[in-house]
Amino acid sequence: MTRHLLSVFAMILRSESWALARGIALSVVVLSMGATLLGLSGWFIVAAGAAGLAGTGAVFDVFRPSAAVRFLALGRTAARYGERLLTHDATLRALALLRVRLLARISAAPFEVMSRFRGAQVLGRLTADVDALDGVALRLVIPLLAGGVTLAGAWAVLAWLVDPRVASWSVLGLAAGSALALGWAMRASARPSRLAAAADQAFRVRVIDHLRGRAMLAFAGQLDSSLASVLDADARARRAGLQVARVERRAGVLVSVAVTLAAAGALLLGAELARGGVITAPKVALAVLAVLALAETVAPLRRGVAEIGAMRDAARRVNRMLQTTPDPRPMPAGPQPDIAPGLQLDTVTLAAPGARQPLFAGVNLTVAPGETVALTGPSGIGKSTLLNAVAGLTAVQGGRILIGERPVGDWTEPDLRAVLGYLPQRSALISGTIAENLRLGAPDAGDAALHAVLADVALDGVVRRMGGLDARLGEGGKGLSGGEARRLVLARVLLRRPRILLLDEPTEGLDRETAARVLQGVRRACPDAAILLSAHRKVERGWANRALPLIRL
Numbered sequence: 001m002t003r004h005l006l007s008v009f010a011m012i013l014r015s016e017s018w019a020l021a022r023g024i025a026l027s028v029v030v031l032s033m034g035a036t037l038l039g040l041s042g043w044f045i046v047a048a049g050a051a052g053l054a055g056t057g058a059v060f061d062v063f064r065p066s067a068a069v070r071f072l073a074l075g076r077t078a079a080r081y082g083e084r085l086l087t088h089d090a091t092l093r094a095l096a097l098l099r100v101r102l103l104a105r106i107s108a109a110p111f112e113v114m115s116r117f118r119g120a121q122v123l124g125r126l127t128a129d130v131d132a133l134d135g136v137a138l139r140l141v142i143p144l145l146a147g148g149v150t151l152a153g154a155w156a157v158l159a160w161l162v163d164p165r166v167a168s169w170s171v172l173g174l175a176a177g178s179a180l181a182l183g184w185a186m187r188a189s190a191r192p193s194r195l196a197a198a199a200d201q202a203f204r205v206r207v208i209d210h211l212r213g214r215a216m217l218a219f220a221g222q223l224d225s226s227l228a229s230v231l232d233a234d235a236r237a238r239r240a241g242l243q244v245a246r247v248e249r250r251a252g253v254l255v256s257v258a259v260t261l262a263a264a265g266a267l268l269l270g271a272e273l274a275r276g277g278v279i280t281a282p283k284v285a286l287a288v289l290a291v292l293a294l295a296e297t298v299a300p301l302r303r304g305v306a307e308i309g310a311m312r313d314a315a316r317r318v319n320r321m322l323q324t325t326p327d328p329r330p331m332p333a334g335p336q337p338d339i340a341p342g343l344q345l346d347t348v349t350l351a352a353p354g355a356r357q358p359l360f361a362g363v364n365l366t367v368a369p370g371e372t373v374a375l376t377g378p379s380g381i382g383k384s385t386l387l388n389a390v391a392g393l394t395a396v397q398g399g400r401i402l403i404g405e406r407p408v409g410d411w412t413e414p415d416l417r418a419v420l421g422y423l424p425q426r427s428a429l430i431s432g433t434i435a436e437n438l439r440l441g442a443p444d445a446g447d448a449a450l451h452a453v454l455a456d457v458a459l460d461g462v463v464r465r466m467g468g469l470d471a472r473l474g475e476g477g478k479g480l481s482g483g484e485a486r487r488l489v490l491a492r493v494l495l496r497r498p499r500i501l502l503l504d505e506p507t508e509g510l511d512r513e514t515a516a517r518v519l520q521g522v523r524r525a526c527p528d529a530a531i532l533l534s535a536h537r538k539v540e541r542g543w544a545n546r547a548l549p550l551i552r553l
Protein backbone atom coordinates (compact mmCIF):
# COMPACT_ATOMS: atom_id res chain seq x y z
CA MET A 1 0.00 0.00 0.00
CA THR A 2 2.88 2.37 0.80
CA ARG A 3 3.99 1.70 -2.77
CA HIS A 4 0.94 3.66 -3.95
CA LEU A 5 1.92 6.64 -1.77
CA LEU A 6 5.46 6.50 -3.12
CA SER A 7 4.22 6.38 -6.68
CA VAL A 8 2.07 9.48 -6.03
CA PHE A 9 5.09 11.26 -4.56
CA ALA A 10 7.23 10.16 -7.52
CA MET A 11 4.62 11.67 -9.82
CA ILE A 12 4.66 14.97 -7.88
CA LEU A 13 8.47 14.91 -7.85
CA ARG A 14 8.67 14.29 -11.60
CA SER A 15 6.52 17.26 -12.48
CA GLU A 16 7.80 19.68 -9.81
CA SER A 17 11.25 18.38 -8.87
CA TRP A 18 13.06 21.73 -8.90
CA ALA A 19 10.48 23.58 -6.81
CA LEU A 20 10.29 20.69 -4.33
CA ALA A 21 14.09 20.47 -4.01
CA ARG A 22 14.22 24.21 -3.25
CA GLY A 23 11.32 23.79 -0.82
CA ILE A 24 13.08 20.96 1.03
CA ALA A 25 16.32 22.99 1.14
CA LEU A 26 14.44 26.00 2.56
CA SER A 27 12.70 23.74 5.05
CA VAL A 28 16.11 22.52 6.29
CA VAL A 29 17.22 26.16 6.54
CA VAL A 30 14.09 27.05 8.60
CA LEU A 31 14.52 24.14 11.01
CA SER A 32 18.28 24.73 11.38
CA MET A 33 17.76 28.43 11.99
CA GLY A 34 15.15 27.64 14.64
CA ALA A 35 17.51 25.28 16.47
CA THR A 36 20.43 27.70 16.10
CA LEU A 37 18.31 30.60 17.34
CA LEU A 38 17.28 28.86 20.54
CA GLY A 39 20.70 27.25 21.08
CA LEU A 40 22.49 30.55 20.61
CA SER A 41 20.02 32.34 22.90
CA GLY A 42 20.64 29.75 25.63
CA TRP A 43 24.38 30.05 25.23
CA PHE A 44 24.17 33.88 25.17
CA ILE A 45 22.10 34.20 28.35
CA VAL A 46 24.23 31.75 30.34
CA ALA A 47 27.53 33.07 28.96
CA ALA A 48 26.52 36.70 29.71
CA GLY A 49 25.46 35.70 33.26
CA ALA A 50 28.71 33.83 33.79
CA ALA A 51 30.71 36.81 32.52
CA GLY A 52 28.80 39.08 34.92
CA LEU A 53 29.52 36.77 37.87
CA ALA A 54 33.19 36.57 36.89
CA GLY A 55 33.37 40.36 36.69
CA THR A 56 34.25 40.37 33.00
CA GLY A 57 30.84 41.63 31.90
CA ALA A 58 32.25 44.91 30.64
CA VAL A 59 34.36 43.18 28.00
CA PHE A 60 31.77 40.55 27.09
CA ASP A 61 30.77 41.00 23.43
CA VAL A 62 26.97 41.32 23.48
CA PHE A 63 26.66 42.88 20.04
CA ARG A 64 27.53 40.03 17.74
CA PRO A 65 25.40 37.35 19.48
CA SER A 66 22.39 39.66 19.78
CA ALA A 67 22.77 40.67 16.12
CA ALA A 68 22.89 36.97 15.21
CA VAL A 69 19.75 36.29 17.29
CA ARG A 70 17.89 39.06 15.44
CA PHE A 71 19.15 37.87 12.06
CA LEU A 72 18.06 34.29 12.82
CA ALA A 73 14.63 35.36 14.06
CA LEU A 74 13.91 37.51 11.02
CA GLY A 75 15.61 35.21 8.51
CA ARG A 76 13.68 32.23 9.81
CA THR A 77 10.35 33.94 9.20
CA ALA A 78 11.36 34.89 5.67
CA ALA A 79 12.66 31.39 4.90
CA ARG A 80 9.48 29.84 6.34
CA TYR A 81 7.38 32.06 4.05
CA GLY A 82 9.43 31.05 1.00
CA GLU A 83 9.31 27.38 1.94
CA ARG A 84 5.52 27.40 2.37
CA LEU A 85 5.09 29.23 -0.90
CA LEU A 86 7.31 26.87 -2.87
CA THR A 87 6.16 23.55 -1.45
CA HIS A 88 2.45 24.39 -1.49
CA ASP A 89 2.65 25.85 -4.96
CA ALA A 90 4.55 22.83 -6.32
CA THR A 91 2.18 20.36 -4.65
CA LEU A 92 -0.98 22.11 -5.75
CA ARG A 93 0.28 22.42 -9.30
CA ALA A 94 1.22 18.72 -9.39
CA LEU A 95 -2.21 17.77 -8.02
CA ALA A 96 -3.96 19.96 -10.59
CA LEU A 97 -2.00 18.10 -13.24
CA LEU A 98 -2.98 14.77 -11.69
CA ARG A 99 -6.63 15.84 -11.74
CA VAL A 100 -6.40 16.72 -15.43
CA ARG A 101 -4.68 13.39 -16.19
CA LEU A 102 -7.34 11.48 -14.28
CA LEU A 103 -10.13 13.31 -16.05
CA ALA A 104 -8.49 12.67 -19.43
CA ARG A 105 -8.21 8.93 -18.62
CA ILE A 106 -11.79 8.75 -17.37
CA SER A 107 -13.07 10.52 -20.47
CA ALA A 108 -11.12 8.16 -22.74
CA ALA A 109 -12.13 4.99 -20.88
CA PRO A 110 -13.55 2.22 -23.05
CA PHE A 111 -17.32 2.22 -23.32
CA GLU A 112 -17.71 -0.88 -21.07
CA VAL A 113 -15.66 0.74 -18.30
CA MET A 114 -17.36 4.11 -18.72
CA SER A 115 -20.84 2.61 -18.53
CA ARG A 116 -20.01 1.22 -15.07
CA PHE A 117 -18.79 4.55 -13.64
CA ARG A 118 -20.96 6.17 -11.01
CA GLY A 119 -21.01 9.94 -11.33
CA ALA A 120 -20.70 10.66 -7.60
CA GLN A 121 -17.80 8.20 -7.29
CA VAL A 122 -15.89 9.70 -10.19
CA LEU A 123 -16.43 13.13 -8.66
CA GLY A 124 -15.05 11.74 -5.40
CA ARG A 125 -11.89 10.47 -7.15
CA LEU A 126 -11.34 13.81 -8.83
CA THR A 127 -11.95 15.94 -5.76
CA ALA A 128 -11.70 14.20 -2.36
CA ASP A 129 -9.09 11.61 -3.36
CA VAL A 130 -6.83 14.07 -5.15
CA ASP A 131 -7.22 16.57 -2.29
CA ALA A 132 -6.28 13.86 0.25
CA LEU A 133 -3.03 13.37 -1.63
CA ASP A 134 -1.74 16.89 -0.94
CA GLY A 135 -0.58 15.56 2.45
CA VAL A 136 1.77 13.02 0.83
CA ALA A 137 4.29 15.69 -0.11
CA LEU A 138 3.44 18.46 2.37
CA ARG A 139 2.93 16.49 5.55
CA LEU A 140 4.90 13.28 4.98
CA VAL A 141 7.76 13.22 2.53
CA ILE A 142 9.03 16.82 2.69
CA PRO A 143 8.99 17.03 6.53
CA LEU A 144 10.56 13.55 6.75
CA LEU A 145 13.44 14.44 4.43
CA ALA A 146 13.95 17.93 5.82
CA GLY A 147 13.67 16.69 9.43
CA GLY A 148 16.12 13.83 8.78
CA VAL A 149 18.71 16.14 7.23
CA THR A 150 18.29 18.73 10.03
CA LEU A 151 18.63 16.14 12.80
CA ALA A 152 21.76 14.68 11.17
CA GLY A 153 23.24 18.18 10.84
CA ALA A 154 22.26 19.04 14.43
CA TRP A 155 23.98 15.92 15.70
CA ALA A 156 27.20 16.81 13.83
CA VAL A 157 27.19 20.44 15.03
CA LEU A 158 26.39 19.57 18.66
CA ALA A 159 29.04 16.82 18.65
CA TRP A 160 31.59 19.35 17.37
CA LEU A 161 30.54 22.36 19.48
CA VAL A 162 29.42 20.65 22.69
CA ASP A 163 30.21 16.98 23.09
CA PRO A 164 29.48 13.81 21.06
CA ARG A 165 27.82 12.11 24.07
CA VAL A 166 25.45 15.01 24.68
CA ALA A 167 24.74 15.21 20.93
CA SER A 168 24.00 11.50 20.69
CA TRP A 169 21.74 11.39 23.72
CA SER A 170 19.73 14.42 22.77
CA VAL A 171 19.41 14.07 18.99
CA LEU A 172 19.21 10.30 18.77
CA GLY A 173 16.94 10.16 21.83
CA LEU A 174 14.63 12.72 20.28
CA ALA A 175 14.61 10.89 16.93
CA ALA A 176 13.99 7.45 18.47
CA GLY A 177 11.28 8.68 20.89
CA SER A 178 9.49 10.58 18.13
CA ALA A 179 9.72 7.63 15.75
CA LEU A 180 8.07 5.41 18.36
CA ALA A 181 5.30 7.98 18.98
CA LEU A 182 4.66 8.51 15.28
CA GLY A 183 4.77 4.76 14.58
CA TRP A 184 2.09 4.26 17.23
CA ALA A 185 0.00 7.11 15.79
CA MET A 186 0.31 5.66 12.30
CA ARG A 187 -1.01 2.29 13.42
CA ALA A 188 -3.71 3.71 15.68
CA SER A 189 -5.07 6.15 13.10
CA ALA A 190 -4.87 3.93 10.00
CA ARG A 191 -8.33 2.45 10.51
CA PRO A 192 -10.26 5.54 11.68
CA SER A 193 -8.69 7.73 8.99
CA ARG A 194 -9.65 5.18 6.33
CA LEU A 195 -13.15 4.94 7.78
CA ALA A 196 -13.47 8.74 7.87
CA ALA A 197 -12.56 9.00 4.19
CA ALA A 198 -14.87 6.10 3.23
CA ALA A 199 -17.78 7.58 5.21
CA ASP A 200 -17.16 10.96 3.61
CA GLN A 201 -17.28 9.33 0.17
CA ALA A 202 -20.46 7.43 1.10
CA PHE A 203 -21.98 10.72 2.29
CA ARG A 204 -21.38 12.38 -1.09
CA VAL A 205 -22.76 9.42 -3.06
CA ARG A 206 -25.83 9.15 -0.81
CA VAL A 207 -26.61 12.87 -0.91
CA ILE A 208 -26.58 12.81 -4.70
CA ASP A 209 -28.67 9.61 -4.87
CA HIS A 210 -31.09 11.08 -2.31
CA LEU A 211 -31.54 14.33 -4.23
CA ARG A 212 -31.78 12.65 -7.62
CA GLY A 213 -34.25 10.01 -6.53
CA ARG A 214 -36.33 12.05 -4.10
CA ALA A 215 -39.54 11.82 -6.13
CA MET A 216 -39.24 8.05 -6.46
CA LEU A 217 -38.22 7.71 -2.81
CA ALA A 218 -41.20 9.81 -1.70
CA PHE A 219 -43.63 7.61 -3.63
CA ALA A 220 -42.03 4.46 -2.23
CA GLY A 221 -42.23 5.91 1.31
CA GLN A 222 -38.44 5.67 1.62
CA LEU A 223 -37.59 9.37 1.87
CA ASP A 224 -36.96 9.21 5.63
CA SER A 225 -34.85 6.08 5.50
CA SER A 226 -32.81 7.53 2.62
CA LEU A 227 -32.26 10.73 4.62
CA ALA A 228 -31.32 8.64 7.65
CA SER A 229 -28.68 6.80 5.63
CA VAL A 230 -27.24 10.16 4.47
CA LEU A 231 -27.08 11.38 8.08
CA ASP A 232 -25.64 8.06 9.21
CA ALA A 233 -22.72 8.42 6.76
CA ASP A 234 -22.18 11.97 8.02
CA ALA A 235 -22.20 10.83 11.65
CA ARG A 236 -19.75 8.02 10.88
CA ALA A 237 -17.42 10.47 9.13
CA ARG A 238 -17.53 12.79 12.13
CA ARG A 239 -16.99 9.96 14.66
CA ALA A 240 -14.01 8.62 12.73
CA GLY A 241 -12.66 12.17 12.25
CA LEU A 242 -12.81 12.75 16.02
CA GLN A 243 -10.94 9.49 16.60
CA VAL A 244 -8.21 10.61 14.19
CA ALA A 245 -7.98 13.97 15.98
CA ARG A 246 -7.67 12.16 19.32
CA VAL A 247 -4.83 9.98 18.03
CA GLU A 248 -3.10 13.08 16.65
CA ARG A 249 -3.38 14.85 20.01
CA ARG A 250 -2.03 11.83 21.88
CA ALA A 251 0.84 11.56 19.42
CA GLY A 252 1.58 15.23 20.18
CA VAL A 253 1.75 14.45 23.91
CA LEU A 254 4.06 11.46 23.28
CA VAL A 255 6.36 13.54 21.06
CA SER A 256 6.49 16.24 23.78
CA VAL A 257 7.45 13.58 26.33
CA ALA A 258 10.22 12.34 23.98
CA VAL A 259 11.51 15.90 23.49
CA THR A 260 11.42 16.62 27.22
CA LEU A 261 13.28 13.41 28.04
CA ALA A 262 15.89 14.18 25.38
CA ALA A 263 16.37 17.74 26.71
CA ALA A 264 16.40 16.63 30.37
CA GLY A 265 18.94 13.92 29.52
CA ALA A 266 21.09 16.49 27.73
CA LEU A 267 20.88 18.76 30.77
CA LEU A 268 21.87 16.05 33.25
CA LEU A 269 24.66 14.67 31.08
CA GLY A 270 25.87 18.17 30.20
CA ALA A 271 25.82 19.27 33.86
CA GLU A 272 27.90 16.22 34.77
CA LEU A 273 30.41 16.99 32.02
CA ALA A 274 30.47 20.70 33.00
CA ARG A 275 31.18 19.74 36.59
CA GLY A 276 34.09 17.64 35.37
CA GLY A 277 35.31 20.63 33.36
CA VAL A 278 34.90 18.82 30.02
CA ILE A 279 32.52 21.48 28.65
CA THR A 280 31.35 24.91 29.74
CA ALA A 281 27.92 25.70 31.23
CA PRO A 282 26.86 27.96 28.29
CA LYS A 283 27.45 25.03 25.93
CA VAL A 284 25.15 22.88 28.04
CA ALA A 285 22.44 25.56 27.74
CA LEU A 286 23.07 25.67 23.99
CA ALA A 287 22.52 21.91 23.65
CA VAL A 288 19.39 21.82 25.85
CA LEU A 289 17.62 24.69 24.08
CA ALA A 290 18.66 23.45 20.63
CA VAL A 291 17.03 20.10 21.41
CA LEU A 292 13.80 21.85 22.44
CA ALA A 293 13.82 23.69 19.11
CA LEU A 294 14.42 20.45 17.22
CA ALA A 295 10.92 19.34 18.26
CA GLU A 296 9.84 21.37 15.24
CA THR A 297 11.37 18.75 12.94
CA VAL A 298 8.74 16.26 14.12
CA ALA A 299 5.65 18.45 14.57
CA PRO A 300 4.42 18.55 10.93
CA LEU A 301 4.66 14.77 10.67
CA ARG A 302 2.00 14.28 13.33
CA ARG A 303 -0.85 15.24 11.06
CA GLY A 304 0.71 13.40 8.14
CA VAL A 305 0.86 10.07 9.94
CA ALA A 306 -2.64 10.57 11.36
CA GLU A 307 -4.00 10.91 7.82
CA ILE A 308 -1.97 8.08 6.39
CA GLY A 309 -4.85 5.57 6.19
CA ALA A 310 -6.95 7.93 4.07
CA MET A 311 -3.95 8.90 1.95
CA ARG A 312 -3.06 5.29 1.22
CA ASP A 313 -6.61 4.47 0.16
CA ALA A 314 -6.82 7.57 -2.01
CA ALA A 315 -3.45 6.81 -3.62
CA ARG A 316 -4.50 3.22 -4.32
CA ARG A 317 -7.77 4.28 -5.96
CA VAL A 318 -6.15 7.02 -8.01
CA ASN A 319 -3.34 4.72 -9.16
CA ARG A 320 -5.79 2.01 -10.07
CA MET A 321 -7.82 4.43 -12.13
CA LEU A 322 -4.69 5.69 -13.88
CA GLN A 323 -3.59 2.13 -14.63
CA THR A 324 -6.86 0.55 -15.69
CA THR A 325 -7.97 3.34 -18.01
CA PRO A 326 -5.78 3.72 -21.07
CA ASP A 327 -4.06 6.89 -22.22
CA PRO A 328 -6.44 8.96 -24.30
CA ARG A 329 -6.05 8.24 -28.00
CA PRO A 330 -4.58 11.20 -29.89
CA MET A 331 -7.30 13.08 -31.73
CA PRO A 332 -5.71 14.56 -34.85
CA ALA A 333 -8.14 16.70 -36.79
CA GLY A 334 -7.81 14.68 -39.97
CA PRO A 335 -9.68 15.54 -43.17
CA GLN A 336 -13.00 13.79 -43.63
CA PRO A 337 -12.24 10.69 -45.69
CA ASP A 338 -13.55 10.75 -49.22
CA ILE A 339 -15.74 7.65 -49.30
CA ALA A 340 -19.28 6.68 -50.06
CA PRO A 341 -19.87 5.28 -46.61
CA GLY A 342 -22.36 2.51 -46.78
CA LEU A 343 -22.46 0.11 -43.88
CA GLN A 344 -21.76 -3.59 -44.00
CA LEU A 345 -22.00 -6.36 -41.41
CA ASP A 346 -20.03 -9.43 -42.43
CA THR A 347 -20.95 -12.60 -40.44
CA VAL A 348 -21.02 -10.66 -37.18
CA THR A 349 -21.19 -12.54 -33.87
CA LEU A 350 -21.81 -10.47 -30.79
CA ALA A 351 -21.95 -11.00 -27.02
CA ALA A 352 -23.27 -8.75 -24.25
CA PRO A 353 -20.55 -6.69 -22.53
CA GLY A 354 -18.49 -8.98 -20.30
CA ALA A 355 -20.34 -12.13 -21.42
CA ARG A 356 -18.81 -15.07 -23.32
CA GLN A 357 -21.99 -16.61 -24.68
CA PRO A 358 -22.92 -14.81 -27.95
CA LEU A 359 -26.32 -13.17 -28.26
CA PHE A 360 -26.48 -13.93 -31.98
CA ALA A 361 -24.09 -15.13 -34.68
CA GLY A 362 -23.35 -14.83 -38.38
CA VAL A 363 -25.36 -11.67 -39.09
CA ASN A 364 -24.88 -10.27 -42.61
CA LEU A 365 -26.25 -6.91 -43.69
CA THR A 366 -25.59 -4.10 -46.14
CA VAL A 367 -27.09 -0.64 -45.69
CA ALA A 368 -26.45 1.56 -48.74
CA PRO A 369 -26.36 5.36 -48.61
CA GLY A 370 -29.95 6.66 -48.59
CA GLU A 371 -31.27 3.34 -47.27
CA THR A 372 -32.93 2.62 -43.90
CA VAL A 373 -32.81 -0.77 -42.17
CA ALA A 374 -34.67 -1.61 -38.94
CA LEU A 375 -33.21 -4.07 -36.45
CA THR A 376 -36.07 -5.99 -34.87
CA GLY A 377 -36.35 -8.78 -32.34
CA PRO A 378 -37.37 -9.31 -28.72
CA SER A 379 -36.18 -7.13 -25.88
CA GLY A 380 -32.67 -8.09 -24.78
CA ILE A 381 -31.74 -9.77 -28.08
CA GLY A 382 -28.88 -7.31 -28.62
CA LYS A 383 -30.12 -4.53 -30.90
CA SER A 384 -28.51 -1.79 -28.81
CA THR A 385 -25.36 -3.86 -28.38
CA LEU A 386 -25.09 -4.19 -32.17
CA LEU A 387 -25.54 -0.42 -32.62
CA ASN A 388 -22.78 0.12 -30.01
CA ALA A 389 -20.49 -2.19 -31.99
CA VAL A 390 -21.20 -0.34 -35.25
CA ALA A 391 -20.41 2.92 -33.45
CA GLY A 392 -17.02 1.44 -32.50
CA LEU A 393 -17.83 1.44 -28.76
CA THR A 394 -17.63 -2.32 -28.24
CA ALA A 395 -15.80 -5.08 -30.09
CA VAL A 396 -17.46 -7.90 -32.03
CA GLN A 397 -16.79 -11.53 -31.08
CA GLY A 398 -16.57 -12.65 -34.68
CA GLY A 399 -16.91 -11.25 -38.22
CA ARG A 400 -16.38 -7.64 -39.29
CA ILE A 401 -18.22 -4.36 -39.38
CA LEU A 402 -17.24 -2.21 -42.35
CA ILE A 403 -17.93 1.46 -42.86
CA GLY A 404 -17.03 2.64 -46.34
CA GLU A 405 -15.35 -0.73 -46.89
CA ARG A 406 -13.00 -0.12 -43.97
CA PRO A 407 -13.31 -2.07 -40.66
CA VAL A 408 -14.62 0.14 -37.87
CA GLY A 409 -11.51 -0.56 -35.76
CA ASP A 410 -9.26 0.87 -38.50
CA TRP A 411 -10.94 4.28 -38.43
CA THR A 412 -9.34 7.03 -36.40
CA GLU A 413 -11.64 8.41 -33.74
CA PRO A 414 -12.16 11.85 -35.39
CA ASP A 415 -12.74 10.36 -38.85
CA LEU A 416 -15.30 7.93 -37.49
CA ARG A 417 -17.11 10.64 -35.50
CA ALA A 418 -17.15 12.83 -38.61
CA VAL A 419 -19.11 10.32 -40.68
CA LEU A 420 -21.14 8.59 -38.00
CA GLY A 421 -24.01 9.92 -35.89
CA TYR A 422 -25.50 7.92 -33.02
CA LEU A 423 -28.62 8.41 -30.93
CA PRO A 424 -28.22 5.89 -28.09
CA GLN A 425 -31.07 4.81 -25.82
CA ARG A 426 -29.94 7.11 -23.03
CA SER A 427 -28.27 10.35 -23.87
CA ALA A 428 -27.43 13.46 -21.99
CA LEU A 429 -28.43 17.07 -22.14
CA ILE A 430 -26.48 19.66 -20.20
CA SER A 431 -27.80 22.47 -18.08
CA GLY A 432 -27.56 25.44 -20.41
CA THR A 433 -29.52 26.97 -23.25
CA ILE A 434 -31.17 25.05 -26.09
CA ALA A 435 -28.57 26.53 -28.46
CA GLU A 436 -25.68 25.42 -26.22
CA ASN A 437 -27.08 21.90 -26.14
CA LEU A 438 -27.37 21.80 -29.92
CA ARG A 439 -23.95 23.32 -30.55
CA LEU A 440 -22.31 20.52 -28.58
CA GLY A 441 -22.82 18.61 -31.83
CA ALA A 442 -21.74 21.35 -34.24
CA PRO A 443 -20.07 24.32 -32.52
CA ASP A 444 -20.05 26.45 -35.68
CA ALA A 445 -23.71 25.99 -36.62
CA GLY A 446 -25.58 29.28 -37.14
CA ASP A 447 -29.01 30.08 -35.69
CA ALA A 448 -30.74 29.31 -39.02
CA ALA A 449 -29.30 25.78 -39.04
CA LEU A 450 -30.46 25.29 -35.44
CA HIS A 451 -34.00 26.42 -36.28
CA ALA A 452 -34.07 24.13 -39.34
CA VAL A 453 -33.00 21.05 -37.40
CA LEU A 454 -35.50 21.83 -34.61
CA ALA A 455 -38.23 21.88 -37.29
CA ASP A 456 -36.95 18.50 -38.58
CA VAL A 457 -37.57 16.92 -35.18
CA ALA A 458 -40.88 18.77 -34.68
CA LEU A 459 -39.55 20.82 -31.77
CA ASP A 460 -39.80 24.25 -33.41
CA GLY A 461 -43.15 25.05 -31.76
CA VAL A 462 -42.00 23.88 -28.33
CA VAL A 463 -38.80 25.96 -28.45
CA ARG A 464 -40.72 29.01 -29.65
CA ARG A 465 -43.10 28.69 -26.69
CA MET A 466 -40.15 28.38 -24.31
CA GLY A 467 -38.69 31.64 -25.57
CA GLY A 468 -36.36 30.58 -28.39
CA LEU A 469 -32.85 29.21 -28.68
CA ASP A 470 -31.68 31.02 -25.55
CA ALA A 471 -34.25 29.32 -23.31
CA ARG A 472 -32.41 27.64 -20.44
CA LEU A 473 -32.67 23.99 -19.45
CA GLY A 474 -31.97 22.60 -15.98
CA GLU A 475 -29.70 19.71 -15.02
CA GLY A 476 -30.00 16.81 -17.50
CA GLY A 477 -32.39 18.84 -19.68
CA LYS A 478 -35.00 19.56 -16.98
CA GLY A 479 -37.70 21.82 -18.39
CA LEU A 480 -38.46 19.50 -21.31
CA SER A 481 -40.70 16.43 -21.34
CA GLY A 482 -39.03 13.04 -21.86
CA GLY A 483 -40.07 12.93 -25.53
CA GLU A 484 -38.97 16.54 -26.12
CA ALA A 485 -35.59 15.94 -24.51
CA ARG A 486 -35.04 12.92 -26.73
CA ARG A 487 -35.93 14.91 -29.84
CA LEU A 488 -33.49 17.65 -28.80
CA VAL A 489 -30.74 15.03 -28.56
CA LEU A 490 -31.78 13.70 -31.98
CA ALA A 491 -31.59 17.24 -33.38
CA ARG A 492 -28.04 17.52 -32.02
CA VAL A 493 -27.09 14.30 -33.86
CA LEU A 494 -28.72 15.43 -37.13
CA LEU A 495 -26.99 18.81 -36.99
CA ARG A 496 -23.70 17.08 -37.84
CA ARG A 497 -25.22 15.69 -41.09
CA PRO A 498 -23.80 12.22 -40.52
CA ARG A 499 -23.43 9.84 -43.47
CA ILE A 500 -24.06 6.80 -41.27
CA LEU A 501 -26.87 7.29 -38.77
CA LEU A 502 -27.55 4.88 -35.90
CA LEU A 503 -30.81 5.37 -34.02
CA ASP A 504 -31.82 3.40 -30.93
CA GLU A 505 -35.62 3.52 -30.65
CA PRO A 506 -35.75 7.10 -31.95
CA THR A 507 -39.47 7.66 -31.42
CA GLU A 508 -39.78 6.21 -27.94
CA GLY A 509 -42.18 8.31 -25.90
CA LEU A 510 -43.77 10.03 -28.94
CA ASP A 511 -47.35 9.69 -30.13
CA ARG A 512 -47.82 8.10 -33.51
CA GLU A 513 -48.35 11.31 -35.41
CA THR A 514 -45.34 13.12 -33.93
CA ALA A 515 -43.25 9.96 -34.44
CA ALA A 516 -44.10 9.91 -38.15
CA ARG A 517 -43.26 13.63 -38.49
CA VAL A 518 -39.92 13.16 -36.72
CA LEU A 519 -38.95 10.18 -38.88
CA GLN A 520 -39.74 12.15 -42.06
CA GLY A 521 -37.65 15.00 -40.66
CA VAL A 522 -34.71 12.67 -40.07
CA ARG A 523 -34.68 11.63 -43.72
CA ARG A 524 -35.09 15.24 -44.81
CA ALA A 525 -32.11 16.28 -42.71
CA CYS A 526 -29.87 13.45 -43.93
CA PRO A 527 -31.15 12.36 -47.36
CA ASP A 528 -28.07 10.30 -48.28
CA ALA A 529 -27.32 8.73 -44.93
CA ALA A 530 -27.25 4.97 -44.42
CA ILE A 531 -29.59 4.58 -41.45
CA LEU A 532 -29.66 1.61 -39.09
CA LEU A 533 -32.20 1.71 -36.27
CA SER A 534 -33.35 -0.42 -33.40
CA ALA A 535 -37.11 -0.54 -33.89
CA HIS A 536 -39.82 -1.59 -31.49
CA ARG A 537 -42.73 0.29 -32.99
CA LYS A 538 -44.75 -0.27 -36.12
CA VAL A 539 -44.24 3.34 -37.17
CA GLU A 540 -40.45 2.82 -37.13
CA ARG A 541 -40.61 -0.51 -38.98
CA GLY A 542 -42.96 1.01 -41.55
CA TRP A 543 -40.54 3.91 -42.14
CA ALA A 544 -37.58 1.60 -42.83
CA ASN A 545 -36.93 0.15 -46.30
CA ARG A 546 -36.32 -3.28 -44.78
CA ALA A 547 -36.09 -5.07 -41.46
CA LEU A 548 -33.39 -7.37 -40.11
CA PRO A 549 -34.86 -9.61 -37.42
CA LEU A 550 -32.23 -10.68 -34.87
CA ILE A 551 -32.66 -14.25 -33.69
CA ARG A 552 -31.43 -15.56 -30.34
CA LEU A 553 -28.88 -18.34 -30.55
Ligand SMILES: Nc1ncnc2c1ncn2[C@@H]1O[C@H](COP(=O)(O)OP(=O)(O)OP(=O)(O)O)[C@@H](O)[C@H]1O
Nearest residue numbers: 115352353354378379380381382383384385386534
Ligand atom coordinates in the same frame (compact mmCIF):
# COMPACT_ATOMS: atom_id res chain seq x y z
N1 LIG B 1 -23.53 -2.74 -19.94
C1 LIG B 1 -23.92 -4.02 -19.96
N2 LIG B 1 -23.26 -4.95 -19.25
C2 LIG B 1 -23.62 -6.24 -19.28
N3 LIG B 1 -24.64 -6.71 -20.02
C3 LIG B 1 -25.35 -5.84 -20.73
C4 LIG B 1 -25.03 -4.46 -20.77
N4 LIG B 1 -25.88 -3.84 -21.59
C5 LIG B 1 -26.71 -4.79 -22.06
N5 LIG B 1 -26.40 -5.99 -21.54
C6 LIG B 1 -27.07 -7.27 -21.85
O1 LIG B 1 -26.92 -7.48 -23.22
C7 LIG B 1 -28.10 -8.08 -23.73
C8 LIG B 1 -28.57 -7.29 -24.94
O2 LIG B 1 -28.97 -6.00 -24.50
P1 LIG B 1 -29.44 -4.89 -25.53
O3 LIG B 1 -29.68 -3.65 -24.76
O4 LIG B 1 -28.48 -4.85 -26.66
O5 LIG B 1 -30.82 -5.51 -26.05
P2 LIG B 1 -31.91 -4.83 -26.95
O6 LIG B 1 -32.26 -5.82 -27.99
O7 LIG B 1 -31.48 -3.50 -27.41
O8 LIG B 1 -33.08 -4.68 -25.88
P3 LIG B 1 -34.24 -3.57 -25.83
O9 LIG B 1 -35.03 -3.77 -27.08
O10 LIG B 1 -35.01 -3.92 -24.60
O11 LIG B 1 -33.58 -2.26 -25.77
C9 LIG B 1 -29.12 -8.10 -22.61
O12 LIG B 1 -29.19 -9.44 -22.16
C10 LIG B 1 -28.55 -7.20 -21.55
O13 LIG B 1 -28.86 -7.70 -20.30
